[in-house]
Amino acid sequence: MSDTARPAAVAQWSEAMQRAGAAMLSLAKSPPTPAASRPWDPAPILQSMLGAMADWASRPQDLFKLQTQAMGEWADFWAATFRGQGAEQPIARGDRRFTDPQWAEDPAYRTLRDAYLLASRQLRQLNDQTAGEGPGKTMLNFLVESYLNAVAPSNFPLTNPEAARRTVETGGANLVAGFANLLEDAASGRGIVRRRTDPDAFKKGETIAATPGSVVFQNRLFQLIQYDPTTPDVAAEPMLYVPPLVNRYYMIDLKPKASMVRWLVEQGRTVFVISWVNPGEAQRDADVSAYVTEGVIEALGAVERATGRTGTDLFGFCLGGTLIAIALAYLAAKGEAERANSATLIGSMVDFGDMRDWSAFVHEAHLDALDEHTAKRGYIHADELQQLFSAVRANDLIWSSVVNHYLLDRPAPPSDLLYWFEDGARIPAAFLKSYNRELLYNNRLREPAAFKVVDVPIDLGAIRTPILSIALKDDHVSAWDAVYRGARLFGGDVTFLLGGSGHNAGVINPPAANKHGFWRNPDMPESADEWLAGAEKLPGSWWPTWNEWLGAHGSAERVPAREVGEGALPAIEPAPGSYALADQ
Template sequence: MGDLGEDWGRQTTVSELPPLAEIQHWTGVVGQAQQMIMEHLVHAMPDAGSLPLPDMQFPDMGAIMGDTTRLVDLQSDAVGDALGLWTALMKGDVEALKAADRDRRFNAEAWRQTPIFDVIRQAYLLLCEHFMRAVDAIDGVEPEVRNKIRFAMRTVTEAMSPANFPLTNPQVLERIFETRGQNLLRGLEHMLADITKGQLTQVRQGAFELGRNIAATPGKVIHETPLYQLIHYAPTTETVFETPLLIFPAWINRFYILDLNQRNSFVRWAVDQGISVFLVSWKSADESIAGIGMDDYVIGGQIDAIDAVRKATGAESVHTIGYCVAGSVLAMTLAYLAAKGEAGKVASATFFTAQVDFEEAGELKHLLSDELMAMLPMLTGDKGVLDGRFLAASFNLLRARDLIWNYVVQNYLLGEDYPEFDLLHWNNDTTNLPGEWHRDYIQALYRDNRLVQPGALSIAGVPIDLTKILTPAYIQAGREDHIAPAPSVWRIMDHFRGDRRFVLAGSGHVAGVVNPPAAKKYQYWTNPAADSFADFVANAVETPGSWWSDWIGWIADRSGPKVPAKGKRVPGKGPLKAIEDAPGRYVRMR
């Protein structure tokens, strides 16, 4: 890149024009690109599953202009910082420039080899900083509105990154010259394919196969309803705990986030600890279940599965796990059972990054505006089903730098081959949602926060009151979780009344959960004496490694004696016979 940068300011004479062969080559590249685009427009676009994107209607940024004195101060600061940046660049002041070196978008040495690109990245980060200062300088707005503006501004500035454009990204320019433009053609091919399917591709297609190298823990489907399949996993130990475990994954994604591969499968690890493990595989919504709502997920989903596991094993009660939204609904289930006098069906409840109190539910609330609510009928269409690609795009937007723009650069500009990464495969494997349930969930929980208001919600006519829940609860949160922020997850502690244990895990919404002990990654914090999240953080004890080791001790104390792993404890050998091999049909439905 150094030679290229030095040549940039030099005048080019007629005698220095590229030879005819070079002109023909690049003309051919452009022509091939045009041909690809035309073929796509003719053949692909009529079948493309285009997705409408919501107009989030962020507040008018013109509010910044209201205070001219503040505006002058901001402009003065910007000029001063710009002069400081230029001085630092001229002096080679490494300490002053280290902020940009910490930004992963500019890690490559090519950003430093040529001064012009160093200036570009430094100036961009300076501009972002001043945009955020301008947001903070707005007077007379509520904190929620300010946070919404900050989110909008961050979204815009991340899209403006010089890394996202070929002429301001030295890595892309290098690749263009190295491959003689073939990277752009490969990238264009990737982009047109993504437009056709209406979703950003993050992993090589065909790299993973359900039942072979993902979702491969042996088991049988032993129960099936129009809403879900129940999987019973084969034991690997001679004895198992008397109390079985039933896992409710979120139906926003596929269940196998907890069974990616044998090294990081929570399901396989739990089986190896001597637990009889059952798991619900939710059906991706189609027109046949478009009209189901909260009552169906509580009674026809979770309670039906609890009763099925009790019937299959003969156990009086079951341990339960609810991941994310399934944890929110598990809280409804526990409250419903308590109100009906049937709380004894559940021995314990574990919550993976789940929320019941949505007052501080994080950045996802920025996407749940009244404008979006008005658009839901259009998004669900005549079939009443919300396309999973819309949800995937919404969640990706929360971490656009890593989950959108990173792949724009890698896939479209650099023309890289797609990686083989099971977690990314799962992230791309979207599920559709019943439109009625999705609307109720957004309105009742995220917008109106009715779950924590005793009696404000009812299931099949039974008022829900979380303060009546006495079931022992293990509550796990991720320190860096951007979907279910740890302070929000903590609030389960404030509403439940039974034995409760809160554990804060390193990392976020997925990696904070899927962290097997053998990996020896991250850490977790405990503080049984805390009475608030602030107190928990201030006095928590850090333990290296996975919180799974803490959880298994907590579960073992509540699981009764060991019983032989035979008869009813073998999938399909009890009252509920095997329907098919795990992972079953439902996880394959699109």
């Protein structure tokens, strides 16, 4: 360290030690208390591991063959390394752990990286050849990936080149400050690795979720927001957005340049949005049926009263789209299908036969443990849901934060999408039980009349409402081919689009950004692969194509812009409303 850098390092050390001391005192005063119960059961995890061990013990010849192959690969690797030729291993597309130039330029770091990648490939190969299918095998896959993510050399200060440089530059103050960050997160009682983005960078209603509008209706489950028009006339058909329960509604109303709500209003659409309540003890009995009838159907009725018009364009994301599909079947069974003019389902599943990594959690023992856990207080906490989502995307949502926050002491950058992601919400116990058991575990939506809303049988094949199903190519929550298979269950006119990017980022793709691209194919062949093979890839955002589809399935009638409160529903309070502003 140079003499000029020494005073700065001393100041960093002093600040870091003060923060660490304060964090220790805070943690000592209010240590985190262990949970009385877990929302998962450790038994299936142990069973999957023991099952893998028993399988390989019963096939020693196959295990010996893999071991021999692995020994040969390691011999080739080290021979090439010692000759100075290197033995570079392929890095997965989008793997940001090894982007620092030293991983490629420094022989020691390059060898460490490639040895890790080779070992990872071999362990995955061993796992792939382990006998068995179903949740047990999926759980084993999850355990293997979790282990490989955790032991990556990028996660440790001595084997991460950027962390090593930072430690030299600060004289180790970054590690002391990172330890203080760890203690502060532990003292918060909400778990570690919380600060993925700057929590003070945005303020709801001012810099995010700030499109002008008002709450015009509310009940125990939701508030309904109507947005102010910006055009002199609007499409006759109003729009109603149904969000998922796990996060607040405003993923579609981030900062203005990324706001889908603002963009739709500017296209001359009357936009209404459901803002779900953050449920507590009072909503513990609200199951899937309640969220369909008291939620989607009641919101639809409020839109009809506010606009004086029947025939609403519904759109929803993820679980919100699943609720819309159930609501459409409910309306069809009740002879009220005309109340929905069209429906757009974005990243939404109705056939849960293939849930990929999520199948590891759809296990009867886990569901029993979750039921017992949520029965104590009537809901599952947002932090527990965040931990589940983070575990499935550990490199992006856990280990990158470990590196940035605990090793580098790097301030969390402002991100409107991550701010929304971390603003989670609780889910009632009754909803989780009915959704997990009936839809995820038993996949009852796939079979006509196997699932009921109150006493009304749900048949997706009876839906004749025009549907636009939009999947995302790199979606880790709703795999795009699974979304496609579900779209084929609807009985009416179905159009399928495939957007680029992932579950969240692929949705928030304003035309001005000109990112990601999308695929379009007017046909609906039996398999998703056939659909993609015949699809045309187009550049930019799918939003304008969606707007064209809405126009093609509308009346083409224009009416004077609808001012909030001019209809049967007066304004209650400004958007985003008290439900969205409530704490977790």
